[in-house]
Amino acid sequence: MKRIDSVPSGAFESWRLWVLYGLMIIVFGFYTVRLFSLQIIEGETYVARAEENRTARINIPTQRGIIYDRNGTILARNIASYNVVITPANLPGYVGDVISNGPDEGEIINLDSPVQEIYRQLENLINVPVSNGLLTDETVLAFSPCQTDFGIAQVALIGYTNSPYNPVRIKCNVDQQTAMIIRERATDWPGVGIEIEPIRDYPTGALTAEVIGFLGPIPAAEETYYRELGFQPNRDKVGYAGVEASLNDILIGTNGFRVVERDSAGKILRDLEAPVQPVPGNNVRLTIDTRLQQVALESLKYWMAYMNQRHHPEEPGRYSSGVVIAMNPKTGEILAMVSYPTFENNRLARFIPAYYYNQLQEDPHKPLLNHAISAEHPPGSVFKMAAAIGILNEGVVTVDQKINDPGKITLENRYAENDPTARTQDYVCYVYRDTNAGHGDVDFMEGVAKSCDVYFYKVGGGYKDEVSGNGLGIWRMGEYARALGYDEPTGIELPGEEDGLIPNPDWKRRTVGENWATGDTYIATMGQGYVLSTPLQVLVSFATLANDGKRMQPTIIREVLDSEGNVIRPFEPKLQVDITQEPVINIYDEDFHLTGEKRVVEPWVIEKTKEAMRLVVEDGTSALIFEDVDVEMPSAGKTGTAEYCDNVAQEKGICDFGLWPAHAWYVGYAPYNDPEIAVVAFVYNGDEGAVLSAPVVKDVMLAY
Secondary structure, three states: OOOOOOOOOOOOOHHHHHHHHHHHHHHHHHHHHHHHHHHHHOHHHHHHHHHHHHEEEEEEOOOOOOEEOOOOOEEEEEEEEEEEEEOHHHOOOOHHHHOOOOOOOOOOOOOOOHHHHHHHHHHHHHOOOOOOOOOOHHHHHOOOOOOOOOOHHHHHHHHHHHOOOOOEEEEEEEOHHHHHHHHHOOOOOOOEEEEEEEEEEOOOHHHOHHHHOOEEEOOHHHHHHHHHOOOOOOOOEEEOOHHHHHOHHHHOOEOEEEEEEEOOOOOEEEEOOOOEOOEOOOEEEEOOOHHHHHHHHHHHHHHHHHHHHHHOOOOOOOOOOEEEEEEOOOOOEEEEEEEEOOOOHHHHOOOOOHHHHHHHHHOOOOOOOOHHHHOOEOOHHHHHHHHHHHHHHOOOOOOOOOEEEOOEEEEEEOOOOOOOOOEEEEEEOOOHHHHOOOOEEEOHHHHHHOOOHHHHHHHHHOHHHOOHHHOOHHHHHHHHHHHOOOOOOOOOOOOOOOOOEOOOHHHHHHHOOOOOOHHHHHHHHOOOOOOEEOHHHHHHHHHHHHOOOEEEOOEOEEEEEOOOOOEEEOOOOOEEEEOOOOOOEEEEOOOOOEEEEEEOOOHHHHHHHHHHHHHHHHHOOOHHHHOOOOOOOOOEEEEEEEEOOOHHHHHHOOOOOOOOOEEEEEEEEEOOOOOOEEEEEEEOOOOOHHHHHHHHHHHHHHHO
């Protein structure tokens, strides 16, 4: 036998077998570990993903609450809007059969397709072309249903690509007859249907737009908040202005939902849970009386147009902006609130057109701004009533004390007690410009009734020690103004309310960077200078006096009702403060330093002030306007002519010293002995309050 000393060439080597075993162990080990990881460690995650792909939560929109006026007139409601939709998966054939994205974009490439026949018939009915436009990444990203130039085929193809079983809108807001025709053709046009979408409708439109407001898409900054509440940012809307915004939480309701099972294409197979039905929003009945609102608006427009034609035919747009507010002084209910010019909120119901919104934004009259609560103007002589109660309550003058009005006084305008740079300045009464004389000796009643400027200059600033205590002074004046509701928001349930301004030396040093001047106090007594207020604040101040010192909370809400019409929040008047019972006036010493004590406004002071305002109508600055109705409707009130020099006046170059333009104010209430209504009328650049604003107030009172 022959001995073999070596392994022949090509014989199997055992180490290679071990390498193969090792590789197999590694591969099987990898898959075992991976399988363990997928099924055990990450199993719940992938089960959840699979469940998420299998199930869907469908949001069901709710109905927004209805807004009524106090008499049940509908101011905001939901109406049906009909949208033509196509469900691509239900069409008889491939949705892309009729278009080409080649060189001849929009070309129809399959005339015999059943889809083509449906598209062609639909085109004739809704006037949307069968095919139009080129589908690219850019155009598809910019696609927005009902706001596109794409044809039916392009829109359907986009819908098919994204989610074939979800309807895609072809045309929005078709008329009801067209919608009914499409529904009747449902058998002949598979995949084509009608979607009914609720949209907001405002039957009174521009008449109440400043109060009602409008809706808009959920802002990007608030998407997370509203998603958590169950709302969809790309579909649901929220209030953007007016009570639609301020009462949004009451009106909006709660969306419902369905949890469904769907296949891989997105087709709904069945409900996995019982559907949760949406809860409609609550309805709201406002305090507004639409009939009175109409009178207020038409009267304001009429008198502005009449005075333009009569006095300024060369400048027909001179009087073109104003405010009218009517209020029940005993309850605080706002009966009418007009801010003119305004806007048409129905044009913003479906979506907010950029061109219209920009037009409103650029309008110098700012129609989107509710001037009744958001515009701050010098109140002029209507502000004298704050000083009036102050001078009596502080004993600066007595009711019968005579103060001489020579027509003009000259004042050393000082920024400090020993100011070497003091300059003399004339302060004149309005009658001085025509007569070179004043009212002569006037007492408190005559000072208010005749709106004597020099009388209030002297009692406010303490001219040459003619009155006690160096006059009322700016600090004490501020106390009485705030007691009447100035210098703070009234708290009405509307967005954007401003707080006005009652200035003082500290404010001026911080804001203007200079000391308080002697003349600042004199001018402030007249509601001029730095004093600012909103029309609503002015009205509240007079309503407080008319209501014997009881300042009621102004409100626009009368009742809140559920969707069935049941009252769930009845109206309850809210007393803010009774200034004759609650000590709200800080007491100052002779040097105008706080003593730490407070006092009330004495009831007799309120009564005398009311008598003085009654005299305004009987024999004062508004007597001519009200003489024909004063017997049947005894009222009280106050005129105001407030000089101003804002940015608009500066741009027009009409701020000539001593000849500044002026706003027109009038505030009145009636009946005098038992007031039910208080009305303020304000006309921007309206000149004389007695001439332009008083007739508007009279019209509103008579209509009431």
